Amino acid sequence: MTSNPLAVHEFDPFADASTGNESSSQTGVIHIRIQQRNGRKTLTTVQGIADDYDKKKIVRICKKEFACNGTVVDHPEYGEVLQLQGDQRNNISEFLLKVGIAKKDHIKLHGF
Structure with missing residues (x-):
């Protein structure tokens, strides 16, 4: 009988961890950075989008809207x-706000 309560206690931290992930996805900060490549070429990176969203679909839509190439x-x-590809910091931040993936308080723009 004592082994069953231990199993329940072992299960509780996992439940806490899963609720922690949910709260971090809601309150997590999305970082939008720019990296310098060769010459005038730049690369925009977006980090911190919750795992609930399909990142490949987001990239596919962004590629069409911003007329640039991209990948995950x-x-x-x-x-x-x-x-x-390119300096897409303002475009991607407006897109994330418009679609409702992030709130304005949760987006951090980095670079120049």
Whole structure:
């Protein structure tokens, strides 16, 4: 009988961890950065979008709307990161607000 309550106690931290993930996805900050490439070429990266959203669909829509190329890269530290060609910081922030993926308080623009 004592082993069953231990199993229940072991289950509780996992339940807390899953609720922690949900709250972090709602209150998580989305970082939009720009990286300098060769010459005048730049790369815009978007990190922190919740796992609830399909990042490949977001990139596909952004590629059409912003007339640029893009991809989803799996970063070992930051998880899945969106990469878009060019300086798309303002475009992607307006898009995330318009679609409702993030609130204005949760978006941080970095760079120049």
